[in-house]
Structures are given as structure tokens and as C-alpha cells.
Amino acid sequence: MSDRTQPTIYPETQFYWEGAKQGKLLLNACTPCGNKPFFPPRPFCPHCGSREVTVMQASGRGALHSFVISHLPAPGYEPPFTVAVVMLEEGVKMLTNIMNCPPDPDHLELDMPLELTFETRGDLKIPQFQPAKGGAA
Amino acid sequence: MSKAAIAIVGAAETTRMGKVPELSQTGLHADAALNAMAECGLTPADIDGIATAGHDAAEIAQYLGITPTWLDSTSVGGCSFILHVRHAAAAIATGLCKTVLITHGESGRSNNRAHRPLFPSMQQQEFESIYGPLFPPARFTLPVMRKMKDDGLTIEQLAMVAVVQREWAAFHPRATSHDPLTLDDVLSSKMIAWPFTKLMCCLVSDGGGALILTSAERAKDFPTKPVYLRGMGGESCEGPMISQMEDFTTSKAFRVSGKAAFESAGILHSDVDHLMLYDAFAHLPVYGLEDLGFVGKGEGGAFIAEGRTRPGAELPLNTNGGGLSYMHSGMYGMFALQEGVRQMRGTSPAQVKDAKLSVVHGVGGMFSGAATAVLTSEDQW
Numbered sequence: 340m341s342d343r344t345q346p347t348i349y350p351e352t353q354f355y356w357e358g359a360k361q362g363k364l365l366l367n368a369c370t371p372c373g374n375k376p377f378f379p380p381r382p383f384c385p386h387c388g389s390r391e392v393t394v395m396q397a398s399g400r401g402a403l404h405s406f407v408i409s410h411l412p413a414p415g416y417e418p419p420f421t422v423a424v425v426m427l428e429e430g431v432k433m434l435t436n437i438m439n440c441p442p443d444p445d446h447l448e449l450d451m452p453l454e455l456t457f458e459t460r461g462d463l464k465i466p467q468f469q470p471a472k473g474g475a476a
Numbered sequence: 477m478s479k480a481a482i483a484i485v486g487a488a489e490t491t492r493m494g495k496v497p498e499l500s501q502t503g504l505h506a507d508a509a510l511n512a513m514a515e516c517g518l519t520p521a522d523i524d525g526i527a528t529a530g531h532d533a534a535e536i537a538q539y540l541g542i543t544p545t546w547l548d549s550t551s552v553g554g555c556s557f558i559l560h561v562r563h564a565a566a567a568i569a570t571g572l573c574k575t576v577l578i579t580h581g582e583s584g585r586s587n588n589r590a591h592r593p594l595f596p597s598m599q600q601q602e603f604e605s606i607y608g609p610l611f612p613p614a615r616f617t618l619p620v621m622r623k624m625k626d627d628g629l630t631i632e633q634l635a636m637v638a639v640v641q642r643e644w645a646a647f648h649p650r651a652t653s654h655d656p657l658t659l660d661d662v663l664s665s666k667m668i669a670w671p672f673t674k675l676m677c678c679l680v681s682d683g684g685g686a687l688i689l690t691s692a693e694r695a696k697d698f699p700t701k702p703v704y705l706r707g708m709g710g711e712s713c714e715g716p717m718i719s720q721m722e723d724f725t726t727s728k729a730f731r732v733s734g735k736a737a738f739e740s741a742g743i744l745h746s747d748v749d750h751l752m753l754y755d756a757f758a759h760l761p762v763y764g765l766e767d768l769g770f771v772g773k774g775e776g777g778a779f780i781a782e783g784r785t786r787p788g789a790e791l792p793l794n795t796n797g798g799g800l801s802y803m804h805s806g807m808y809g810m811f812a813l814q815e816g817v818r819q820m821r822g823t824s825p826a827q828v829k830d831a832k833l834s835v836v837h838g839v840g841g842m843f844s845g846a847a848t849a850v851l852t853s854e855d856q857w
Contacts, residue, residue: 346602378720379603405622405724408670413608419670422609424618424719434604434719444670449625465606 343415343460354394355380359464364397364455366429378431399455401425401468404432408442425453425468438469446470478742480704480855482565483695486516486688487703487817490581493683493803494652501589504581504684505536512686516698518575523688525573527564528580529556530593530807536579546573552713553594553840554754554807557687558847561813562709564689574690581684582805588682593807594841597716604717612756613677614669616842619724620759621671626725626774629762631671633777635662637758638675638800640786645797647787647826652679653801676758678804685810687817692855703820704852706743706833710736711847718842725774727839729846730767734837737848738769742857745770749831750819751791752812754838755798761785764837765793768848787826795819795826809838813849820853 348356358365368376369384370391383390406423413420421437438456440446452471457464488511490496490504499507505528513519520541527548528536537544546567550559557578564576583589609615623629639659645651657675665675695702712732714721722728738745745768753764762776770791771779779785785793796802796815803811816836818824834851 343608344606346606347598348602349598352602379599379717405618405620407609407614407617407621407672408667409608409614410667410669411611411614413610416608419667420608422607422614422618422669424622424724432719434607434609436607449621 352380364466365394366397367392368395376429398428401427401453403451435468438467440470480692482705483692483702485695485698486512488512490684494681496682497586501581501583505579508684508686509579512688516700523577525576527560527578552845555809555838555840555847557810558838558849559711561849576689578687580810583682584806585680585682600716617669617672618718622724629777633781634758635659636781638662641794641798642801643786644795644826645801651797651802678756678799681803681805683805685814701821703817706850706852707740709849713845716841716844727763727767727843733846733848734768741850748835750828750834751793752816752836754812792828812836816851820851
């Protein structure tokens with residue numbers, strides 16, 4: 340697991356990774372756009388260009404938007420493994436693996452509810468998702 | 477009546493393709509460039525504009541002994557050469573240069589090169605690569621499950637893209653793969669990134685190509701049959717983070733680029749005799765057909781699976797066999813252009829009878845960039 344690639348963190352995204360260390364998935368949101376969240380983080384809104392952005396904590400609930408099961412190598416991963424896109428309840432998409440779930444299409448149904456978890460990687464926590472416990476998100 | 481303003485007067489691929497371990501990537505650029513200059517009777521001294529992607533245009537200029545007054549190193553993935561055609565047309569039309577050489581060379585298989593062609597994206601590395609989709613087959617394919625659920629695209633339809641394109645490749649002696657494929661061959665080939673099997677993924681090749689453009693007026697003095705640009709083409713981008721595509725069932729970059737190209741050319745879909753849609757993976761012709769408006773949304777997969785793009789059918793598509801069967805160096809857009817030019821010259825081994833209008837559309841990166849060119853054999857319309 341520790342062989343997995345560490346993200347290169349830049350000044351604008353420091354808060355995101357600091358939040359993850361505390362078990363929070365933090366998003367930027369645009370004030371003039373009615374606190375509309377966006378991803379990945381940046382200190383301005385990609386919809387209207389405003390610099391009036393805040394940091395909000397995502398609920399951690401989402402749904403499986405799309406995925407592939409990769410049979411190709413990646414450092415620290417044992418193929419096959421699932422590469423997925425989660426649609427967060429807040430309306431933004433992000434990449435994830437599907438933790439605690441076999442890389443098998445029979446266990447992966449589009450729009451199934453997912454919940455936030457974290458993977459420890461070195462001194463970082465990587466936001467990850469797993470099938471939601473108890474069904475509906 | 478409109479008259480053509482810009483023409484392609486030179487077009488050639490590298491002498492050999494597939495495995496070319498004896499040449500460096502720079503050498504592949506040069507081999508293609510020398511072939512293109514030779515066929516239209518030019519030397520490096522005649523070239524005053526140069527464009528390339530995935531490689532420094534200045535290095536190619538120096539290597540070939542060219543002193544340009546116009547350079548373009550726009551590098552947004554494999555469609556970059558289609559953007560270069562558009563940019564070169566604008567440069568010639570505004571007098572920035574007279575004769576433009578666009579080169580592509582890529583040692584995709586032998587790896588005789590200093591770096592990979594695509595710029596790394598900082599945000600892609602920070603928020604996507606860390607989850608393991610390091611190679612295109614596990615990243616470019618990510619939207620497809622969504623499209624299958626929302627638009628009814630099936631795995632069999634995707635597999636048929638490879639089957640039909642192999643029928644076209646069979647005409648081409650230079651294609652890497654000629655042997656007929658069955659649906660079962662494609663579905664049962666090695667799993668690469670479920671649901672994509674190996675035969676739904678492009679080849680990995682060495683090779684290159686080059687184009688020479690000048691004004692339509694000068695084109696008549698060349699020994700080659702001119703291929704004219706109809707309108708100015710189109711280009712756009714959505715960006716390198718595939719997770720941030722606005723809608724996984726349609727490419728915004730394709731739609732914007734295609735619309736611009738069709739409007740600029742003043743053509744209808746029914747005017748198009750021949751179509752090239754860059755196919756790094758089997759889903760791209762499906763998105764291309766829909767996003768350029770040849771079929772309605774959700775109809776692309778069935779259109780191909782029903783055989784409507786195969787030899788002899790209504791819309792000849794990827795008539796060289798595409799990246800799936802012809803070759804795929806990594807930045808395949810140059811090869812889509814080369815086949816478009818051959819078709820308009822009437823010299824393709826898979827020649828579409830009486831074809832007068834070809835649309836060449838490419839993707840850059842993984843649904844990141846897009847560009848569209850409209851080629852024609854006619855000097856006025």
C-alpha cells in the first residue's frame with residue numbers, strides 16, 4: 340500500500356489534504372453562485388470567475404457514477420482494481436477506488452450509494468469511497 | 477460561389493511504420509517531412525512555416541535545416557496536427573508565411589525518445605493518477621459505463637467498432653492488422669480495463685507523417701493533386717481531468733469543434749462522403765458520430781454495429797482501419813489526416829468512389845482536446 344503514488348500538493352490545495360488528515364473531505368464553494376461547490380479545489384470559481392470562495396465539508400455521501408476495472412499495473416496496486424468516479428451528494432465528481440468491494444462487475448452497480456472513507460498513505464490520508472453501509476445514502 | 481483559399485500540397489507518412497527501431501523520434505519526424513517535401517518537389521529552403529506537437533518545433537526546424545518565420549508548437553494531444561492545419565491556414569491567409577510543414581513523429585513502440593509527448597497535468601496527477609489509472613486504457617474509458625447505462629450503448633456495439641474497422645484495414649497493405657475479426661474475437665481478447673478488451677484498444681506503433689500547406693493559388697503549380705480546406709475547421713478543449721468532463725455521455729470539446737467546422741464549411745452532414753474519427757479506443761467513433769451530429773444522441777453504437785460505416789455502406793468511417801488496426805503512434809491525428817488526404821486525392825487503397833468531401837475529427841489527450849478539419853477535392857463550391 341505504501342508504494343502507492345503520493346500526490347504532489349500545491350499551495351492552493353494544502354487545505355484539502357490537511358482536511359483529509361482530520362477525516363474531512365473539504366470542497367471549495369462559490370459564494371456568488373449560491374455556495375455552489377466545485378472540484379478540484381482552486382481559489383476562484385470555475386463557473387463565474389469570482390474569488391469569493393469558501394471551504395465547506397462534504398457530507399461524504401455519493402453514488403457510483405462510472406468505473407473501469409483496471410488490469411494494468413500501478414505502483415502499490417494489485418490488478419485487477421477498480422477505478423471509479425463518484426458523484427458526491429453536493430453535485431461534484433471525483434476519482435476514487437472502491438474500497439472493501441471486490442473488483443467485480445457483479446458487485447459494482449451504477450448509481451449504488453457510496454460513502455467516504457480514507458486510505459492511509461505515508462503521512463497522508465487519501466479520500467476514498469466504499470459501498471454505503473445499510474444501502475441507501 | 478466560394479473559392480478555396482488554402483490547399484494541402486504535400487502529404488506523406490514515414491517510409492516504414494509499426495516497428496521502426498532504427499530511427500529516433502526526431503528521425504521519424506524528418507523521414508516523414510523528407511517524404512512529403514519530395515512528393516511535391518520542395519526542399520527545406522522552401523519551407524517558411526513549421527508546426528509540430530509532442531516535440532519542440534524548433535528542434536525539428538533545426539534538424540531539417542529550416543528557418544521559419546512562423547512556428548506553432550500547440551500540443552494538446554493527438555489531434556494537435558488537425559489544429560495545426562487550422563492555424564497554418566490562418567497564418568498563410570494573413571501573410572505570416574507561405575509554405576507550412578506540419579510534422580509528426582513518435583517512437584511509441586521502440587521508445588527512442590527523450591520524453592512522452594503529452595504535457596503532464598498537475599491537477600490530473602494530484603487528484604486522479606493517485607488512484608491508479610496511469611495508462612490511457614484505464615482512464616480514457618472511464619466515462620463509458622455511464623454512457624452504457626444512460627444511452628443504451630452495449631459492449632457488443634463497442635466490439636463491432638473494431639470488427640468493422642478491420643474490414644477497412646484489410647484494403648491497406650501498410651496497416652498493421654489485416655486479418656478479419658469476429659465479434660467473439662474482440663469480446664474474448666485479453667481483458668485490459670473492464671469492459672474494454674485488448675482489441676477495443678489502439679495499437680502501439682512507431683511512425684510519423686507530414687503535411688505541406690500553401691495558398692490554393694500557389695497549389696496549382698505543384699506536381700501533386702491539391703486537397704483544399706473547406707472553411708477553417710474547428711478546435712476546442714475540455715481539459716485533462718477526465719473526471720471533470722461535464723457530461724460522461726458526450727464530449728463538449730467534440731461538439732464545439734465539430735459545430736465550428738461544419739458552420740465554417742457551410743456543409744450539411746448529408747454532404748460528407750468520408751469521415752475520419754480518431755479512435756484510440758472503440759468508444760470514440762461512437763461519441764464522434766453523435767457529437768458531430770451524424771446521428772442522434774445514443775444512436776452511434778447501433779449505427780456502427782448495423783454496418784452503416786463498413787465498406788460499401790452509407791458513411792465510410794475510418795477507412796484506413798483507424799488506430800485500432802492501421803497504426804497508433806500515440807498522437808494518431810496525423811494518420812487520420814493522411815487518410816483524409818488520400819481519399820480526396822483518390823489514392824486510398826480503400827478508395828471511396830467519387831468522394832469529394834472528407835471530415836477529419838480528432839481527440840487530444842483523454843477527451844481533453846478536439847479538432848476538426850473539412851477537406852475537399854474541389855477548388856470551389
